[in-house]
Amino acid sequence: MTAQILDGKATAATIKSELTERVSALKARGIHPGLGTLLVGADAGSTWYVNGKHKDCAEVGIASIREDLPETASQADIEAAVTRMNENPDCTGYIVQLPLPDGIDTNRVLELIDPDKDADGLHPTNLGRLVLRTAGDISSSLPCTPKGIIELIERHGVSLNGAKVTVVGRGTTVGRSIGLLLTRKAVNATVTLCHTGTTDLAAHTRDADVIVAAAGVHNLIGADMVKDGVVLIDVGVSRVTDPDTGKSKVAGDIAADAVAKSSWYSPNPGGVGPMTRAMLLSNVVESAERSR
Numbered sequence: 391m392t393a394q395i396l397d398g399k400a401t402a403a404t405i406k407s408e409l410t411e412r413v414s415a416l417k418a419r420g421i422h423p424g425l426g427t428l429l430v431g432a433d434a435g436s437t438w439y440v441n442g443k444h445k446d447c448a449e450v451g452i453a454s455i456r457e458d459l460p461e462t463a464s465q466a467d468i469e470a471a472v473t474r475m476n477e478n479p480d481c482t483g484y485i486v487q488l489p490l491p492d493g494i495d496t497n498r499v500l501e502l503i504d505p506d507k508d509a510d511g512l513h514p515t516n517l518g519r520l521v522l523r524t525a526g527d528i529s530s531s532l533p534c535t536p537k538g539i540i541e542l543i544e545r546h547g548v549s550l551n552g553a554k555v556t557v558v559g560r561g562t563t564v565g566r567s568i569g570l571l572l573t574r575k576a577v578n579a580t581v582t583l584c585h586t587g588t589t590d591l592a593a594h595t596r597d598a599d600v601i602v603a604a605a606g607v608h609n610l611i612g613a614d615m616v617k618d619g620v621v622l623i624d625v626g627v628s629r630v631t632d633p634d635t636g637k638s639k640v641a642g643d644i645a646a647d648a649v650a651k652s653s654w655y656s657p658n659p660g661g662v663g664p665m666t667r668a669m670l671l672s673n674v675v676e677s678a679e680r681s682r
Contacts, residue, residue, distance in 0.1 A: 402664035423678035424453035426484030483509035483674035536568035538665030559604030603643035613647035
């Protein structure tokens, strides 16, 4: 069996093209979507990620509102920056880039975000709406990575209706939130949530139609843990040493021998990552459309 690729880069490019048209329509009505970012410190990875978000904005016509604070910023300094984002009418959605420096109460900062401007879709109010509303529209942002995973699968013609989905990983960004989206009536999947502490993980993955691996453990999912024809979504991020170059590189949770048994496979990198960035833009545009 040859696995077909769930191409996150190509799908994200299509979504960006669609968003460009929606942004143009909003601007014609006098509404200008704007993405804000709050970055504290100069962590190389975080800086690269934020730069990428603003590059994406430029591609689709979304305005960029950027605020960078030094590593020495206090809790009060960061909270004041969040307040400025909340009150800035040019900002229709924004993110606080994590992690924040040691000693900062991250949960307090995140809870100060205006839920209507929560571009990540992870504010407690918005997650609460997702918990409560199993059917019908949700009038707030959805978590970017889970939203992107579902878009990636469905845009390739793969139905999740009635599918058995095993999620491996319990982080807020993916593991704890994707089940809420997958079990909504609009998607209608059945979800099992596992993690690195699950006893006999393979017993939960062997019968799955779809596996979303988001544990951050290199090669956690092997061929003996999956059935033929499974759909594999690799979201885990770890770093390994390339034996050919000796350099560190990003690696996922799904081993090559498991991929060989799959019908569809989302690689890492190049799969879900571009979709997450596209969904962030989508949340900003949707927030602007709701404000209309």
